[in-house]
Amino acid sequence: MELKMEAIYNKTLSATALIGFIAFLLLSLKTSPFSPVPIYGAIAFAAIMFTGYFLSNSLLYGQDSALFILACFITELGLIMLYRIDPAVFMKQINWFALGVLAFILSSIVVKYWVNLKINPLYFFAITVILLLLPLAFGVEKGGSRSWIQIAEYSFQPSELAKITFVLFLAGKLKDGRIDGVLRLAAEILAVAGLLAMARDLGGAMLFYLTALALVFAATSRWDLTAAGLAASAAASVLGYFLFGHVRVRVEAWLNPWQDVPGRGYQIVQSLFAIAQGGFFGTGLGLGHPEYIPAVATDFIFSAFSEEFGFLGAAALIIVYFLLVYRGIKISLTVKNSFLALAALGIVTLFGLQIFTIIGGVIKLIPMTGVTLPFMSYGGSSMVMSFISLGILNGIRLNERRQEADG
């Protein structure tokens, strides 16, 4: 059985590498005069992927290889688009990819040997709050939100790391299936969401909040609390609409972007033009106009991908993301330790919600919030932390197997 799976994984891996070579070859041929740089990119990508795969397989026997392979496939599609958009960005991103793979293996190992499960969740809460306070104190503004800190030439988004500590905090709090002090927990969750909102990262605030709600529901089955939480978030949205100008702008751009195309509707309209241009089959790699889309390397990379790969490519990408969510849920279901099961569920929920939020935003299904598309969007924090999230999922699975073997 294991061998058969291994053969499938190897084939998938080879296919992924092949797709990379074909795509980058096309990009090479398209640049005139002929440039070999994209081919080097494909080689570098394949080298990182294969090294990461075999290294993790030998270090972590019994790991969930599908997580790694799917993530690499999405990263590859992202790298192809980034090369299209700006080769310089591509160069940086491939380094982040390498670092991400390394982080994946390390975090898998750390979680696998995580023995002391009795860390007081309060520590995780404290770390989360400190991480979120950092940008408020020392942060720089980027793309309208003050959620970045700059160290030398690198900027880093602490909220990406806070995602993990926040999930661990919740998992620790809820692992017994009941809540000691509903009000206190509510206050803690709201404090975290509030800090994100203060940094004007409303998309992030919403993701954290909904994830907390999902975990509370999963651990306690308290429909009343879940409903109250959803009602509160609806009320907060309405309140936010009336209180904050930038929320209103987002919602109005969503409801009717055509009212002010050169102004507030500009981003979403350009995104929709791109997706519309793609149609069913796409314009083909290299034949679209990603340069017309604002923030195309980060928030709107899905639109650029849709334009060149069409509806079929975009739907396939959504399905690949869905498969990742599915594998994550499956890990959560197999784990017997409730802390680890909740941690896995929390990470998957954050991950899945983030994907839904950004894809739904750029196709105008829901209002646009500036969150990144994991593994695809350009950015070191996002890339490395997405790999760490998967690493933790992988580690949780390995941890379970290790304990089974011990027991």
Place this chain on the structure above:
Amino acid sequence: MDRLRKNTKIIFGIFCGLFISLIVYLSYFTACEREKLIQSSYNRRLWEQEDRVTRGTIYDAKGRPLADTVIDNNVKKRIYPGGEAFGPLIGYSDRRLGRAGLEDVFNGELLGVIEKDPMILLRQKILGVSDRGNDIYLTIDSELQKTAYSMFRGRRGALVAMDPNTGAILALVSSPGYDPSNLQKKWDSLVKNPDKPLINRATQGLYPPGSAFKIVTLAAALVSHPEIEKKVYYTPGYVKINGRIIRDYEGLWPGNYDITNAFRYSSNTVFIQIGQEVGKDDLFSMAEAFGFNARVNTDIPAATSTIPRPPMLGGEVELAEDSIGQGKILTTPLQMARVASVIASGGKLVTPYILQKSVSPLGIERSVHNIEAPKQVMNKSVADEIKALMVDVVKNGTGSPAQIEGITVAGKTGSAQNPFGKTHAWFVGFAPAENPKIAVAAVVENAGGGGANAGPIVREVMLQYLNSLQDK
């Protein structure tokens, strides 16, 4: 623990729903919203497309080109063989000046970006014809258009001729026109020209209809108060309403008029009395049934012709003015051609259209007009009564300049007062009355009486069109 597993599965179910909704919405977007977005004038890709593809040709109903792309020294150039008579209708497409007219309306067709069927797109790519847009065929008869245009002799005005049974537009003239070829050089003088040749008066010009609107008043009277037909009205030559005096035109004798004579000689005072009997609500709803106050759902964008909603109380002066097509009623020549068509077609309101078909580079033909079914405005018997009165107008009354030997013409004149000088001359009619083939509405701005000034233009257009049908 089991509880946690169960809830995890519920959450997974929610994720299934969320991800499916993404794909469903994306499918909907690709299938339904896409076309509109691709053609949006905000879309910069359109100009890219424009550079890459050869814009399709616009033909008239008989296959004569009205706008064509020629390649001259590797530079694509748009030429307009129709000249001045077609300028306001066909419009232009120019990177600096933008787009107007049918070049704008059918831009997506002409660039070939409208094609939805992915298999056809793929075939076009494989066959190497994807760099050519669709050709379109209009319902316009370009000879008729030229004749109509020349009849205006440069005067300001507009004419719309259509098939009253189908709504197919046969001629749509706005005068003065312009030749869209080499537009950049002429642009400044066109913009500065006080006669505003860039405006398509036939679809965008809003004029008071004057007495031509009496068709609607008459229809309202015959539908809601059939007894009016047998009544006789007295007019001293003027009528006083709330202190406001409205007069008949000078040539009208004071005396007793039945409805035939009042319509034949276009008596304002009698029609005001009829309007009072009909009442403001019935007149208003009949006008709306004729297509006023509604956007024309057609392939050629037109301004909405309007009649103000009557006030709850009072409004006697407004009612009097509305009855004779003065006051605040505003109409496009296109709408008046529809009014004539209602009577011509036995009471049906047709939707005008101008696009006959589009032909893709692969030769696939498509009739694009998705026209609403005509609405019955009134019974055929009422329409036929009005038709008889309109025949009488041309035979014995104000419309006599539109008489054609051997053909029964039905018509109604209008001389609409306006704040800019002499009255606007209107003629609205159709022919042959027994079996109408063409309905025409023409307006000549500040020309004076409707019969004398607009009548001969309409006559010429009808005559030429009916002759061309015979030649066939």
